[in-house]
Amino acid sequence: MDILFNEEGTPMMMQSHMIFGESTGRPDNYEVKKRNILAPFESLRTTYKEWNGHRLLEWGGDNDFPRTAAKVVSETSVLNTGLRFLRNLTLGQGLFACRVTGYDEKGNEQLQPIDDPQLTALLNGRMIRRYTERASRDYFKFGCSPVELIPDAKGQRIVGLNPINALYSRFTVPDAVGRCKCIVSGCWPDLPATTEDDTPRVLDTLMDYDPQLEYDTRFLLDKLKQPLVYALRDSWSNHDIYSEPVWLPAYILGWIDIAQQVPKFLKKAYKNQITWKWHVQIPYSFWDRKFPIQDYATLPKEAAIAKRKGDITKYMDKMEENLCGVENAEKPLMTMYAVNEANGKVEEEWKIQALDNKYKGGENLVTSAAANSEILFTLGVNPNVFGAGMPGGTYAGNQGGSNIREAFLVNIANAWVDRQNLLDPVYLMLRSWGYGEDVQLRYRNTILTTLDTGAGTQKTLS
Numbered sequence: 159m160d161i162l163f164n165e166e167g168t169p170m171m172m173q174s175h176m177i178f179g180e181s182t183g184r185p186d187n188y189e190v191k192k193r194n195i196l197a198p199f200e201s202l203r204t205t206y207k208e209w210n211g212h213r214l215l216e217w218g219g220d221n222d223f224p225r226t227a228a229k230v231v232s233e234t235s236v237l238n239t240g241l242r243f244l245r246n247l248t249l250g251q252g253l254f255a256c257r258v259t260g261y262d263e264k265g266n267e268q269l270q271p272i273d274d275p276q277l278t279a280l281l282n283g284r285m286i287r288r289y290t291e292r293a294s295r296d297y298f299k300f301g302c303s304p305v306e307l308i309p310d311a312k313g314q315r316i317v318g319l320n321p322i323n324a325l326y327s328r329f330t331v332p333d334a335v336g337r338c339k340c341i342v343s344g345c346w347p348d349l350p351a352t353t354e355d356d357t358p359r360v361l362d363t364l365m366d367y368d369p370q371l372e373y374d375t376r377f378l379l380d381k382l383k384q385p386l387v388y389a390l391r392d393s394w395s396n397h398d399i400y401s402e403p404v405w406l407p408a409y410i411l412g413w414i415d416i417a418q419q420v421p422k423f424l425k426k427a428y429k430n431q432i433t434w435k436w437h438v439q440i441p442y443s444f445w446d447r448k449f450p451i452q453d454y455a456t457l458p459k460e461a462a463i464a465k466r467k468g469d470i471t472k473y474m475d476k477m478e479e480n481l482c483g484v485e486n487a488e489k490p491l492m493t494m495y496a497v498n499e500a501n502g503k504v505e506e507e508w509k510i511q512a513l514d515n516k517y518k519g520g521e522n523l524v525t526s527a528a529a530n531s532e533i534l535f536t537l538g539v540n541p542n543v544f545g546a547g548m549p550g551g552t553y554a555g556n557q558g559g560s561n562i563r564e565a566f567l568v569n570i571a572n573a574w575v576d577r578q579n580l581l582d583p584v585y586l587m588l589r590s591w592g593y594g595e596d597v598q599l600r601y602r603n604t605i606l607t608t609l610d611t612g613a614g615t616q617k618t619l620s
Contacts, residue, residue: 169470217400243543244537247570253281255281302324306321306385316586328340329363405537438508438509585599
């Protein structure tokens with residue numbers, strides 16, 4: 159029997175040549191698990207290592223979070239597509255320079271285009287496009303994107319924005335005002351060694367509180383001849399240096415694991431669908447009481463999980479032997495269940511359904527569609543934008559054009575903060591060129607419209 163376990167050793171789905179089984183409901187200690195995930199106090203304790211006179215902050219377990227995260231994203235199709243969608247949605251159709259001349263009666267901005275060939279060439283050029291594309295990639299994938307500000311030879315203004323690949327960057331412990339160093343090396347997660355093949359770069363990082371103030375101060379002190387780093391961060395996680403990406407809760411809760419493993423599981427299941435005779439649904443609470451985790455507490459964590467998996471596998475093998483075979487044709491299977499005195503509902507009841515020659519219980523099968531929807535919800539993306547709404551049940555939704563258009567507009571509205579974060583280094587660059595506070599940047603958007611408007615698309619600014 160093949161069993162799909164979660165990280166704690168609880169079986170999620172089971173299948174053999176004769177039986178398909180799945181766990182239903184939720185564990186007894188669900189609330190405790192949820193609290194531990196939502197308030198991971200241990201993860202807030204930052205660790206650092208000494209390197210070349212710097213206190214280097216580690217990024218995740220074994221100082222290897224970016225590489226681990228990149229692997230998770232690349233191996234999960236819906237997560238990869240969802241993050242790419244967020245990247246493309248945030249960037250829109252490019253930048254537009256303008257001045258805000260006022261507001262109409264609905265509070266909408268009244269914009270005046272700026273006729274400046276130099277500014278137009280900059281905003282439509284490859285450097286800005288490369289900056290926004292690569293910085294937003296790491297911003298959404300890893301929650302943090304370091305951007306190198308390249309000055310001219312005289313240190314008078316910023317002439318380039320160069321996103322540093324987050325895989326190769328780490329930060330040091332910040333000082334009292336939030337300044338730290340960005341160390342760029344190809345050796346991570348190992349500590350860098352100064353060799354001919356890899357010479358680490360140590361760059362000053364502008365303080366997070368007021369980067370413009372620190373830049374102006376460095377300008378007055380004639381300290382702008384060396385590149386600086388502007389760190390873009392999504393602050394939602396409350397981690398000041400290494401912010402967590404928006405998709406991390408889906409990974410912690412196991413939805414990404416399900417999205418990766420269910421297709422592999424189903425691929426094998428479809429080969430056996432003609433021979434399946436039984437569909438068995440087992441409550442999660444049954445496993446918590448039959449094989450309580452605390453019974454394995456005397457063993458190391460990995461050994462405890464392996465022992466629990468082995469015990470459950472043996473138990474399920476015996477159950478399968480009792481159900482299957484000619485000698486068991488009329489043999490009964492006895493299971494126990496409990497009744498909740500508070501609401502009178504039956505709990506811990508096994509449900510066993512006899513199947514025809516071909517399994518027809520697809521609506522009960524935990525497929526990757528549910529996991530895909532949960533991942534997209536974590537990203538803040540309505541699955542209907544991808545045509546991924548499920549036809550019935552919890553994830554049902556209208557997949558019509560109107561629903562897709564509204565979901566797309568909601569995504570654009572929610573992209574405002576991320577867009578402003580990406581624009582901050584661009585504004586810093588423009589101020590160094592002498593452009594004043596009146597010069598504003600807006601994103602172009604193509605909005606789908608209905609046919610009765612006389613046009614298939616409509617250009618807007620945001």
